[in-house]
Amino acid sequence: MEGWGAVYLQQVVNGLTIGSVYALIALGYTMVYGVLEMINFAHGDVFMVGSFVGLLVLALLAPSSSAAAGGGLLLVLGAVFLGAMASCGSLGVTIERVAYRPLRASSRLGPLISALGVSLFIQNAVMLLVGARPKAFPQLIPKQLYHVGGAVFTNVQVIILLASLLLMLALDQFVRRTRWGRAMRAVAQDAEAAGFMGVEVNSVVTLTFLLGSILAAGAGIMVGLYYGIVDFFMGYVAGLKAFTAAVLGGIGNLRGAMLGGLLLGLAESFGAGFVGAHWRDVIAFGVLITVLVLRPGGLLGEHLPEKV
């Protein structure tokens, strides 16, 4: 045991792993907030659905996956990710189309209540379908342990961290460099003006939900692989924390959400390490309240006065 240094390193590794998952989910919140100025309460549940679709794809592939080890593993993983991302993408787009779009011009609380309803609906639909008990998520990737400086981490953690960073980088470049990305930024700045300039606002909103849900699906699979267990209620707490991460970084700000996710993961991991694991959620929500009270614009966000 190398003492405190090892403990710190361990918390950093654990914090970054879970933080990168928070960041992936947080991106969905922050993109939707940036474009529509609404909190998509059902986003956490889209993430949960991603986990379960992954489980379903795995179950369908089960006979072949056990046969084809090694080279087949990548194929199976690819199928799981693709299946989950495709279904969550369409789920997210459907939610927006059915439950949010008709309310876009209405009062502020209308879409919020509607989103809450969607969240309840998805949670309970999944619970009725698969049962309330947690389900085991098969450990596809043969676990390897690495010992570095007294800390222990697994190849799964490394894969999660790398895959998340890759997805985030892809999104960041998409938003910064492509035509569609420019349209998204335009709508986020001023939807009306963007519309006048020929941007198809509705398509941009659809795209936003699509991208956010795809990232959430990816996060869902990774959490399944990391914890090895999924349940119908996991979207609630994860969603809440991801939202905290989005707020921490400055809501509406993509890089902020990434930073916020990683920071929140670290804060939680250190808090859990030093105060006790059962206070983990209290620490996360405490961070949320503190940030909102002290710096409502977040770390990277600019403080905008409320539009009149």
Place this chain on the structure above:
Amino acid sequence: MGGFGRSGSRRSRPKLTERLRRASRFIGRSRHLQLLALLAALVVFGLQADEYLLDIGVLVGIYSILGLGLSIVIGQAGLLDLGYIAFYAIGAYWTALLSTYFGVPFWLLLPSAAALAAVFGVLLGYPTLRLRGDYLAIVTLGFGEIIRITLNNWRQLTNGPMGIMGIGHPRLALPGLGAFDFGLNVQAYYFLILVLDVVAVFVVARLARSRVGLAWKAIREDELAAGAMGVNVRRAKLLAFALGAAFAGAAGSFFAGRVGFVSPESFTFVESVLVVCIVVIGGSASIAGVILGAVVFIGLPELLREVARFRMLAFGLGMVVLMLTRPQGLLGQEWMGEPEKSRTEPEPEPALVPDL
């Protein structure tokens, strides 16, 4: 029957129905008589119904108080509170702890639970004053979770997930008749919660028409404009939080005294959502709507046990459908104000006046 004399005896049959119709029309016209008739019906229900129905009645009564309290916050002041059940928990645990540790009588705990919850309402409200609607929703949600997790984890004080048992039931010292212990007498609790509900309805109705009620309405419709017109936005919001929380605290105290047992799992996020549903679906600024919501959300699922599994699924769907079709709620007059004008219809173009 008598009193209207001769004509009644001559053609008594049509006259009776006519008189009944007239009476019901009279009752229908006067709001006070309507309420009196409803109250009479509830009293008769309390005297006649069996224990099972009374128990459901008590539950509906508790959630009516919660709904009424939250309707102050959401309906009147337009602040979406998603952690409201925390105040219910605070009231319940305050009662549980003081009753089991120090044997404080219920009648002292009920008002003090309300007061304590109000203090917590201000504590939550104060730092969140500046936050906009949707941020506020999240912060209150986080607050609710913090309270629940703390109750769950602070084993030395709250006995953790095992909860607190043996909370003292209310006792009433009747002069000359000795003490009456509520014990497990459902009927007694039914009438107690009925009284509390009547008080709650009265208070909410008076508040809505009071000065501060107007201030809340103004804030709900447009906070900036309200502030500009001289409404003390800060104080009005804090008052809404405090009063709403006080209702929940009292309801929690009653719950603890009634059941004799509290544990953290009674105070989950789902319960908060349930109260929000009650308020929003009935019509957030309508007292009758809130009561209707409580009956629909608490009473119906209890009576239809077989479909209880689908309750939350149906709630979720119901919330979405309601927002799409009738955003003001079933009985609501108007909801969170008009849609923002600037978004739906642009300002008319100013006529081009030649600059001379």
